[in-house]
Amino acid sequence: MVLGWGEQTPFMNVVVCVKQIPDPADPGALNPDHTLKRDGKLILDESDSYGVEMALQLVDKAGEGEVTLVSMAPNGEVSGLRTALAMGAAKAILVSDDALKGAGALDTAKVLAAAIKRVEGADLVLAATESSDGYTGTVPEQIAAILDLPSITFAKSVEIADGTVKVKRQTEAGYDECEAPLPALVSVTAGVVEPRYPSFKGIMAAKSKPVDQLTVADLGLDAAIVGWAGAGQEIIAVEAAPEREAGDVIEDDGEAHLKIVEFLDGLKVL
Amino acid sequence: MALSKVWVHAELTPEGTVAPISLEILAKAREIADVVEVFTGSDGSAVAAAAGSNGASKVLATGDLSGKIQGVHVAAALAAAIEGGDAPDLIMAGTTYDGRDIAARLSVKLDKPVLTNNTDIDVSDGIVVSTQIFGGSQIVKTKFSAGGPAIALFRPKSFVAAEVGPEVMAEVVTIAVPDTGAAGMAKMLNRHVEETTGPKLDEAAVVVAGGRGLGEAAKFDLIEDLAKSLKGAPGASRAIVDAGWVPYSYQVGQTGKVVKPTVYIAAGISGATQHMVGMKGAKNIIAINKDPEAPIFGVADLGIVGDVHKVLPKLLEALQGR
Numbered sequence: 001m002v003l004g005w006g007e008q009t010p011f012m013n014v015v016v017c018v019k020q021i022p023d024p025a026d027p028g029a030l031n032p033d034h035t036l037k038r039d040g041k042l043i044l045d046e047s048d049s050y051g052v053e054m055a056l057q058l059v060d061k062a063g064e065g066e067v068t069l070v071s072m073a074p075n076g077e078v079s080g081l082r083t084a085l086a087m088g089a090a091k092a093i094l095v096s097d098d099a100l101k102g103a104g105a106l107d108t109a110k111v112l113a114a115a116i117k118r119v120e121g122a123d124l125v126l127a128a129t130e131s132s133d134g135y136t137g138t139v140p141e142q143i144a145a146i147l148d149l150p151s152i153t154f155a156k157s158v159e160i161a162d163g164t165v166k167v168k169r170q171t172e173a174g175y176d177e178c179e180a181p182l183p184a185l186v187s188v189t190a191g192v193v194e195p196r197y198p199s200f201k202g203i204m205a206a207k208s209k210p211v212d213q214l215t216v217a218d219l220g221l222d223a224a225i226v227g228w229a230g231a232g233q234e235i236i237a238v239e240a241a242p243e244r245e246a247g248d249v250i251e252d253d254g255e256a257h258l259k260i261v262e263f264l265d266g267l268k269v270l
Numbered sequence: 271m272a273l274s275k276v277w278v279h280a281e282l283t284p285e286g287t288v289a290p291i292s293l294e295i296l297a298k299a300r301e302i303a304d305v306v307e308v309f310t311g312s313d314g315s316a317v318a319a320a321a322g323s324n325g326a327s328k329v330l331a332t333g334d335l336s337g338k339i340q341g342v343h344v345a346a347a348l349a350a351a352i353e354g355g356d357a358p359d360l361i362m363a364g365t366t367y368d369g370r371d372i373a374a375r376l377s378v379k380l381d382k383p384v385l386t387n388n389t390d391i392d393v394s395d396g397i398v399v400s401t402q403i404f405g406g407s408q409i410v411k412t413k414f415s416a417g418g419p420a421i422a423l424f425r426p427k428s429f430v431a432a433e434v435g436p437e438v439m440a441e442v443v444t445i446a447v448p449d450t451g452a453a454g455m456a457k458m459l460n461r462h463v464e465e466t467t468g469p470k471l472d473e474a475a476v477v478v479a480g481g482r483g484l485g486e487a488a489k490f491d492l493i494e495d496l497a498k499s500l501k502g503a504p505g506a507s508r509a510i511v512d513a514g515w516v517p518y519s520y521q522v523g524q525t526g527k528v529v530k531p532t533v534y535i536a537a538g539i540s541g542a543t544q545h546m547v548g549m550k551g552a553k554n555i556i557a558i559n560k561d562p563e564a565p566i567f568g569v570a571d572l573g574i575v576g577d578v579h580k581v582l583p584k585l586l587e588a589l590q591g592r
Contacts, residue, residue: 028404104383105374135524136386137365141341141374150456152339154367156518169339170518171367172527173284174464178339180456190512232383232416241402241409244550244569249562252576257585260535260556263572267554269476269500269533270592 012062012160014055015119016089017112017127017143018048020073020080024132033228034235035102036133042073044080047128049195050188052084054158055126057193062160066090068122070115072100072108078211085206086198092209093118097216102228105134109142111226114219116147124165125185129154140187150180153187273393276303277348277419278326279363279372280310280317284463288320290473291364293431295424299362300325300434302393307358307440309348311340311368314442322440323433329442339456341371346454347447348372349379358419360397365423373421382416386423397422405543406550426472426528427551464519469503471520475532476502479522479549480510483538483559483578487515492582493537499589505529505549507539523548538578541566558582 020042022028029037044052055067069084069092081092093115100111116125125147130137144151156175157168165184169176180186198206216223224230250256264270276299281289292308299306307328308321314331321329332340332347348361361376363369365386377384389409390400397414399422414420471477478500480493490510497504505527506520522529524544534552539545541557541564549555550569557570558581567573574581 030408034410105386106377106381106383109374109378130525136384137370138374138377138384138386141371142378144453145342145345145375145378148451148453150339150453151341151371152456153341153371169367169458171284171461171463173466173519174462174517176458176462177460178456178458180339181452184456189518190508191514191518232414233385233412234415235410236398236413237409237411239409239411241407243407246568246573247571249567249570249573249575251562252574252581254580254584256558256574256576257581257588259572260574260581260585261588263554263556264500264533267533270589 011121012059012065012123013068013119013121014058014065014124014126015068015070015116015122016048016051016055016084017125017140018052018069018071018080018084019045019131020071020077021045021131021133028133030238033102034238038074041079042077044083045128045132047130047132047190048084049087050190050192051126051128052087052089053193053195054188056088058124058158058160068093068119070112070119071095072111074101076213081211082206083198085209086202087196088202090209092211094211094213095216095219096213099216099223099227102231103226104231104233105136105138106142106232107226107230109139109146110221111216111219112139113143113146114221115214116143123182124160125149127185127187129187129189140185144185147185149183149185151185152178152180155186155188156192158186158188158192271394273303273359273397275305275307275358276360276362277330277358278306278308279369280308280321280329281364281366281368282310282312282316284461286316288317289364289366290431291366291426293320293324294427294429295362295364296321296324296326297432298391298429302391303360309344309445311335311344311372314444318439318442319437322438323436324431325434326440329440330445331442332447333444337458338454339371339458340368341375342450342454343447344372345375345379346450347445348376350448351445352380352419360418360420360422363423365425369423373423377421380419382419382421383414384421384423385412385414388422388424389428391422402547406547427530464517468498468501471503471505471522472527472529474503476500477505477522477529477531477533477549477552478502478535478537479505479507479539480537481507481539482509483540484510485579489579490515492578492586496535496582496586499586502531507542507545536566536570537582539566540564541569
């Protein structure tokens with residue numbers, strides 16, 4: 001893998017892994033083989049808008065460089081990529097291949113890592129901590145492992161200085177100050193930065209920014225090790241979870257707070 | 271058909287004790303395997319007593335990693351032990367930050383899949399884990415089919431910790447951490463722990479949580495005051511954490527904490543599926559929201575359709591008067 005060093009040039013080339021997902025506002029549905037339905041338009045995962053924005057700001061601060069997007073999606077989907085390109089990313093690599101149906105986290109990481117390897121001079125790889133439709137939360141670290149990069153996950157702030165990425169890593173009770181030498185991979189939490197809205201100019205420019213569409217074979221990967229074939233898992237059942245029953249719903253007539261006190265009293269928590 | 275051997279991640283809290291989630295998973299591991307051992311990215315002595323009294327026979331310890339971010343190092347040590355012939359059938363950890371990092375690195379080293387966010391496991395016919403999707407409305411059962419070891423992460427409070435007996439020390443064995451080169455160079459320089467008073471959010475018997483319906487950050491004081499008067503912990507929806515009203519440590523939900531208190535009061539929270547996943551297990555739920563269609567009313571034992579700005583101050587006053 002050809003990776004540059006941020007300290008020796010004013011350049012900062014950042015690769016951002018982005019996922020294009022079914023609109024979370026629509027109810028989710030499963031295919032007969034229990035995979036998530038991904039037929040309609042797929043939009044940029046909101047979690048990834050933070051990574052894209054962070055990358056744009058880091059490149060801006062460095063003075064020179066560019067943001068390259070990498071995404072794996074079915075049906076040659078580019079809608080989500082165009083949104084990120086409209087924000088200011090320079091170009092994208094999309095991997096789209098029917099052989100990837102049923103892919104699990106590990107093979108997704110293999111595909112994305114192979115795509116990232118094609119980006120010359122990358123100093124930093126950014127990703128969200130988890131996708132908003134899958135929530136597995138291991139793909140960024142798996143990519144780092146495949147690319148043999150140091151990584152810092154769950155970043156709530158990211159800075160670059162002297163060839164080092166400095167991160168405030170979120171913890172359950174606060175944060176840890178961490179650092180790693182570049183090149184590195186960092187996964188970012190929501191709130192790491194406020195994402196910009198694409199401008200009209202950005203949206204128009206995005207239409208002609210390069211999107212390199214690749215298949216599994218283009219990446220030099222064996223179709224037999226990805227998708228359902230490579231997932232190492234099979235879904236054997238999907239069943240409805242036991243539903244929680246709702247109790248009384250009352251309208252506040254100015255005295256509802258007394259009902260709450262009564263309820264709490266009955267539970268002996270007062 | 272019990273498994274021969276399971277390894278469980280013994281994660282340390284900032285205070286140096288074994289994390290509750292590790293003890294919960296250890297209890298389940300005991301049910302499904304003949305031999306249970308724990309592994310830790312720390313000095314084994316910190317873990318030996320809790321591991322032993324919760325049923326583990328051995329602690330595989332890397333020793334103190336001196337601030338190095340542990341995922342890559344623990345995974346390398348485990349992979350080396352496995353390559354040396356000591357392979358378990360299954361590796362279990364919490365769906366925590368370090369658990370995810372270790373499992374991810376190990377999955378690549380072993381070229382084996384990892385499944386996270388599981389809430390149950392069954393080994394009667396292969397290794398089958400259960401996870402919930404679509405806001406917890408559907409349970410998906412997935413069987414590992416790539417051969418061992420299977421790598422599975424579990425959500426907090428999926429199981430109940432249970433000591434086997436008093437004061438049993440597990441045997442501590444040091445596992446060598448191979449050199450990981452540049453990939454192992456991420457490190458922690460300083461730890462910052464937020465000052466909190468009152469019970470921990472994921473352990474409190476009463477949780478009072480606020481959401482966007484509060485209107486503005488300053489109104490979160492109502493939540494803090496109410497939590498305090500009930501000797502509970504304040505919590506928050508992801509929306510207001512992302513908006514910066516309260517720190518991430520307050521967040522309840524899919525990407526926040528899982529809570530199972532005696533009472534969960536949701537004020538100004540609509541009940542987005544990813545929030546419900548974090549609190550549906552509460553024994554009793556009270557919801558206050560001005561929208562009668564809010565999904566939270568579908569799970570509340572007592573639902574109040576009303577303005578939180580009117581109900582909460584009156585509730586606080588009534589409680590303080592007792």
